[in-house]
Amino acid sequence: MQINVNLFTVNKRFPLTISRGTTAQTTNVWVKISHDGIEGWGEASPFGVGNHRQSTDTIKNALEQVVPLLQTFSPLQRQQIEQVLTQNQVPSAARAALDMAMHDWLGKRVGLPLWQLWGLDRNQIVPTSVTIGINSPEGARARARDWLQFTDVRLFKVKLGSPDGIDADKKMLLAVREEAPEPEFFVDANGGWSLEDAIAMCNWLAELGIKYVEQPLPRGEEKSLAKLKEHSPLPIFIDESCFTSSDIPDLANHVDGINIKLMKSGGLTEAMRMVHTARAYRLQVMFGCYSDSSLANTAALQLAPLADYLDLDSHLNLIDDPFTGALLKEGRVLLNDLPGLGVKHSASTT
Template sequence: MQIEVKTFTVNKRFPLTISRGTTAQTTNVWVKISQDNIEGWGEASPFSVGTNPQSTEIIKGALLQVAPMLQAYNPLQRSPIDQVLTKLGIPSAAKAALDVAMHDWLGKYVKLPLWQLWGLDKNAIVPTSVTIGINTPEGARARARDWLQFTDVRILKVKLGNPDGIAADQKMLLAVREEAPNLEFYVDANGGWSLSDAVEMCIFLADLGVKYVEQPLPRGQEKSLPELKQHSPLPIFVDESCFTSADIPHLADCVDGVNIKLMKSGGLSEAMRMVHTARAFGLQVMFGCYSDSTLANTAAAQLAPLADYLDLDSHLNLIDDPFTGAIALDGKILPNDLPGLGVQYSAFTA
């Protein structure tokens, strides 16, 4: 198979601030694989967790390095290819782009959308949340109004973990609640709290009817999760603490669910393994995203019927997304009926 690697830059309508910083623009990587006159597409978006950031340059370099080694393989050989990528230590986002492209190729080869190929039910897809980043109370109100004006939003996911402390978090969340009193709320601290602050905030958020709290403690402090779970009235989900299915057994007794992202897991193959592993341990699952375009989020949407919660909103916040695919309808992100991912290149210039 032939592999083509190119980059494209996307800009956010609203810059997103979390506990670790602010993002307004990203340069993502578009991977195309071709075999037998069929082309499969995948995407890698940069992200940073801990001390091993996966930058655009690192992802692109890894893909260009491995592309010649994979020419002798067929897109149907996902397992042997994965063994090659794992042996070489290819970054997970680069693996994700290749894995998604091979799945897209397969779907086009058999002329079925992936959700149907897997026997899933589109009607089981739950609404997605849309994200409000860390801001002043007034700024957060404005972001809530912005989302309400141009999307059929049902759920707001509010980023907390303000460097100014939990008092600032509380003021911001109360402001957003006043602005959108009829919406459901999730909270993501992105590891921005200490254990004592996390306990206090979980009690505070439970009183406000928040559904769950995601990544309350920093990655590397998983030893404190059992104590937090003991005192928290809210379900605890982990994101940065959980990359692949191998992480789940160690977390199963101290969390209620895991956030699965294609860039962390290394693609749809591992995401599916994570779903089954989480279910085996009685955990809930959600699918999230980084600064992904419609391409990667449509790939995640193919698995969406398996999720309890969805946070696939990054492409909705782009002003220059070069792709079309899954559609936003009634607050949901729904894959279409086209073969493979069902993603097409749009009029925007990548």
């Protein structure tokens, strides 16, 4: 199979600030595989968690180095290709792009969307949350108004873990709730709290009716999750602390759910493993994203009927998304009937 690697840059309508910094623009990687006259697409976006960082250059270089090793394979040989990628320590975002592209190719080969090929019911897809980054109370109010004008918001995900401390977190969250009293809320601290602050915030947030808290403690502080769970009245989800299915067993007794992201997992193949592993431990599942376009988010949505929560909104905040795929309707991002991932490029005539 032929594999092409290209870069494309996307810009956010509103820059997003979390506990680790602010992002306004990212350069992502578009992977195209061709075999038997069929083309499959995948996307990789850069991300960083603590000292673990996968930059655009890292992803692109890794793909270019492994491409010669994959050209003798067919997209149907995913197990063998996965072994090659593992042996060569290809970073997870690069693996995700290749895995997406092979699944897209397969769906196009048989003429079915992936959700249908897997026997899933797209009517089970829950509403997606939309994100409000760390901001001043006034700035957060304005961002909430923007979302409410843009779509029928059912869920807000509010980023906390402000460097100014939990008092700043509280003021910002209260401002958003005053501006948007109807939607439900959950909170993502992106590892921005200490154990003491996390316990205090979880109890305060529970009094406000927040649904759950995501990644309250930094990656590397998983040993403290047991104590937090003991003192938290809210469900605890983890994101940065959980990359693949192998991370779940050690964490399962101390959390209530996991956030699966294709860039962390390495693609749809491992994401499916994570869903089944989480269910085996009676954990809830959500799907999230980084600065992904409609290509990667529509790929993740193929598994969305299996999720309890969705946070797939990054493409909704782009002013120059080069792809179209799943469409937003009444707070839900809905899949289409096109084969494979169901994604088109804006320049495509087909």
